[in-house]
Amino acid sequence: MNPTFNTLRVKEVRRETEECVSVLFDVTPELQEQYIYKPGQYLTIKREINGEQLRRSYSICAGLNDNELRVAVKKVPEGRFSSFVNDTLKAGDTLEVMTPMGKFTTEVDASTEKSFVFFAAGSGITPVLSLVKTILETAPKSDVTLFYGNKGFDSIIFREQLEELKNKYMLRFRLVHIFSIENLGNELQNGFILHEKVEKLHAAFLNGQTVDEVFICGPEPMIFAVSETFEKLGYPKENIHFELFTAPTQRENVKLDIPQKQVQLNANVKIILDGEETLLALDTNGESILEAGHKAGADLPFACKGGVCCTCKAKIVEGSASMDVNYALEKDEVEAGYILTCQAHPTSEKLVVSFDD
Numbered sequence: 214m215n216p217t218f219n220t221l222r223v224k225e226v227r228r229e230t231e232e233c234v235s236v237l238f239d240v241t242p243e244l245q246e247q248y249i250y251k252p253g254q255y256l257t258i259k260r261e262i263n264g265e266q267l268r269r270s271y272s273i274c275a276g277l278n279d280n281e282l283r284v285a286v287k288k289v290p291e292g293r294f295s296s297f298v299n300d301t302l303k304a305g306d307t308l309e310v311m312t313p314m315g316k317f318t319t320e321v322d323a324s325t326e327k328s329f330v331f332f333a334a335g336s337g338i339t340p341v342l343s344l345v346k347t348i349l350e351t352a353p354k355s356d357v358t359l360f361y362g363n364k365g366f367d368s369i370i371f372r373e374q375l376e377e378l379k380n381k382y383m384l385r386f387r388l389v390h391i392f393s394i395e396n397l398g399n400e401l402q403n404g405f406i407l408h409e410k411v412e413k414l415h416a417a418f419l420n421g422q423t424v425d426e427v428f429i430c431g432p433e434p435m436i437f438a439v440s441e442t443f444e445k446l447g448y449p450k451e452n453i454h455f456e457l458f459t460a461p462t463q464r465e466n467v468k469l470d471i472p473q474k475q476v477q478l479n480a481n482v483k484i485i486l487d488g489e490e491t492l493l494a495l496d497t498n499g500e501s502i503l504e505a506g507h508k509a510g511a512d513l514p515f516a517c518k519g520g521v522c523c524t525c526k527a528k529i530v531e532g533s534a535s536m537d538v539n540y541a542l543e544k545d546e547v548e549a550g551y552i553l554t555c556q557a558h559p560t561s562e563k564l565v566v567s568f569d570d
């Protein structure tokens with residue numbers, strides 16, 4: 214099913230820290246099925262603010278057993294959307310909310326017997342909390358280690374919930390705080406989660422232990438430090454999962470080799486969405502397929518427009534295309550013909566792209 218927006222009523226806006234609130238949505242019975250999510254997925258919200266239509270994606274922070282649809286929104290400096298949510302939004306208001314998306318997730322059930330390791334920093338805890346809660350509550354034979362970086366004690370989002378989980382699942386949940394400013398009096402737990410720190414944390418907490426899956430969510434430097442260190446230590450790449458929380462800086466070849474555009478042509482592009490076709494002419498070096506599609510009147514789904522979130526994913530049915538950046542699709546998806554339309558340009562004279570496949 215293609216992602217769609219629905220109007221949802223805000224049931225509660227709860228302050229989590231001075232700079233972060235969580236927003237609980239009321240999902241009417243007829244929409245319940247559309248908002249069934251996997252732990253770690255996110256919602257994209259759109260709203261007009263000061264005359265401009267803005268979209269932002271926020272991770273769901275509830276575990277599957279919580280039976281609620283709740284996202285966390287941390288106020289970012291100069292952030293128009295996050296300031297609106299933190300300062301103005303209240304229970305009873307309505308928002309346009311897209312159905313859940315995202316691949317930062319894992320399947321677990323009562324038979325899952327795995328050791329999970331999570332690295333989170335700041336608001337990167339949001340999808341991680343959803344995953345950790347779900348694993349602890351659903352998979353009694355699995356254990357979780359969470360390394361969580363913050364400036365200090367007061368900036369820990371979901372502090373009480375994490376403590377409760379620690380007390381409840383004492384033998385299966387290990388929580389290690391790392392503070393960049395406040396001093397915990399222990400060198401290992403002070404500083405930023407970068408290469409050297411990751412090596413030391415691994416040596417102190419994980420050496421000799423089996424680690425089946427690693428999940429990382431937070432700023433780009435931490436993601437690369439953790440993934441590169443674990444790869445260097447011999448962990449298979451396919452078991453290391455990450456979610457970028459901000460549009461990344463231009464970085465070559467993050468997840469796969471992106472073929473460079475070698476041709477210059479004006480292509481005939483057909484875009485298929487919900488069975489409807491949009492036809493347009495598009496230059497290889499011009500705007501993206503997503504932008505061109507929007508201008509031609511197609512309501513193509515998107516969120517980040519930065520190659521991060523995967524919301525604009527579509528499949529090439531005929532022809533070829535290249536992407537400027539790709540931080541979201543796995544190598545096998547690209548090989549199967551999937552593209553991020555916000556980053557894609559035609560490289561064949563005829564290109565057919567489907568959002569329905």
Ligand code: FES
Binds near residue numbers: 516525555556
């Ligand atoms: S809109 Fe997010 S990857 Fe294209």
